[in-house]
Amino acid sequence: MSKNEISKGILHSLLVITGVLLTLYLLFEIKVLVGYLIIAGIISLIGRPIVIFLNNRLKLKNTTASIFTMFFFLAVIIGIISLFIPLVIEQGKNLSLLDIDSFQGNIKFLYAETSTYLNRFNIDLNNTIFNMDWLSNMDFGFVPEILNSLGKTLGNLTIGILSIMFISFFLLKDAMILERTLYVMIPKKSSKKFGKSFESIKLLLSRYFGGLILQIFILFIIYTIILLIIGTPNAFVIAFLCSLLNLIPFVGPVVGGILMILLTMSSHIGADFSSVILPKAIYVSIGFIFGQLIDNFFSQPYIFSNSVKSHPLEIFLIIITGGLLFGPLGMIAAIPTYTALKVIGKEFFSENRIVKELTKNL
Known part of the structure; x- marks a missing residue:
């Protein structure tokens, strides 16, 4: 190999590396927009069956069907926001005038009651990590500050929702717009395989996200019924939050369960611990389990077996890997990403033995 060829190879490699680094830097700088596009893509996948239903059954044009679908999503978002706004306003008023000393006293009272009850069974909280020192040194002044910054967050959230809805509408209206954009970056000889892969990915992910909505809805109904029976205030809001946390595999359910129990206990501060607070916490725990x-x-096996066509152990390993590499967001994105890679592997590397084994159910 001549010096000229070596120089060209080195120069080409440097240009490729520079191009990749510039692309990654650009994506980092516009990460908010990339996030909007990803969320809009998910919404379009969820809304795709609705558009198809309106096209085929009601004979609506694609634009009209997309408008109806977006109004449906908008109604859902408004319903969720209307559920939270009264609670946020009420808590905001309370916390803006909050007596921090009184609030801290209530927390300490709850701790003391729990400690006294556990002492009957020779369990001493002061000898564990849950001792009184960290509670005494905690500065609860951050609570009103969080509520004061909520206005800015809601403003940014409103802009984000409008942007996502705008992008989602055009992705629903013209289902091929994203596909055509990606076709430009794909070599012509691979365009046919890419087209088949893209359609399969859309179908599988559409089923998957639809299944997740069903999963959240089932948990929401169960949690709501339990909290209403027990008499927990703001049962709908708490049930929605805890069911939504279930989207984060493994970690989310634990956080949701702890949150549900703590909110139930804190809403009855001042009542007798043994006869009121503890029984309600136990009932909530049983309902959560x-x-x-x-x-x-029921829910998860149904979703995984009928949508992404993957074995539960396979899913478990992929979720753990996503969590180790990218944290909670990696755990959420693990299954959709893995499903897309499996479909692409089946089309482009169908002769590979490992790919054959992993994609035999697709």
């Missing part, structure tokens, strides 16, 4: 059993043995 029941909901998780339904989710783990």
Whole structure:
């Protein structure tokens, strides 16, 4: 190999590396827009069956069907926001005038009651990591500050929602717009395989996200019924938050369960611990475990077996890998990303033995 060829090879490699780095830098700078596009893509996948239904059954044009679908999503968003706004306003008024000393006293009271009850069973909280020192040194002044910054967050959230809805509408209206954009970057000889892969990915992910909505809805109903029976204030809001946290595999359900129990206990501060607070916390725990059993043995197997066509152990390993590499967001994105890679692998590397084994059910 001549010096000229070596120089050209080095120069080409440097240009490729520079191009990749510039692309990554650009994506980092516009990460908010990239996030909007990803969320809009997910919404378009969820809304795709609705558009198809309106096209085929009601004979609506694609534009009209897309408008109806977006109005449906908008109504859902408004419904969710209307559920939270009264609670946020009420808590905002309370916390803006909050007596921090009184609030801290209530927390300490709840701790003392729990400690006294556990002492009957020779369990001393002061000898564990949950001792009184960290609670005494905690500065609760951050609570009103969080509420004061909520206005800015809501403003940014409104802009984000409008942007996502705008992008989602055009992705629903013209389902081929994203495909045509990607076709430009694909070699012509691979365009046919890419087209088949893209359609399969859209179908599988559309089913998957639809299944996730069903999963959240089932948990929401179970949690709401439990909290209403027990008499927990703001049962709908708490149930929605805890069911939504279930989207984060493994970690989310644990956080949701702890949140549900703590909110139930804190809403009855001042009542007798042994006869009121503790029994309600136990009932909530039992209800939460029941909901998780339904989710783990019915909802999730149904979603995974009928949408992404993957074995539960396979899914478990992929989610753990996503979490180790990218944290909670990696755990959420692991299954959709893995499904897309499996479909692409089946089309482009169908002769590979490993790919054959992994994609035999697709």
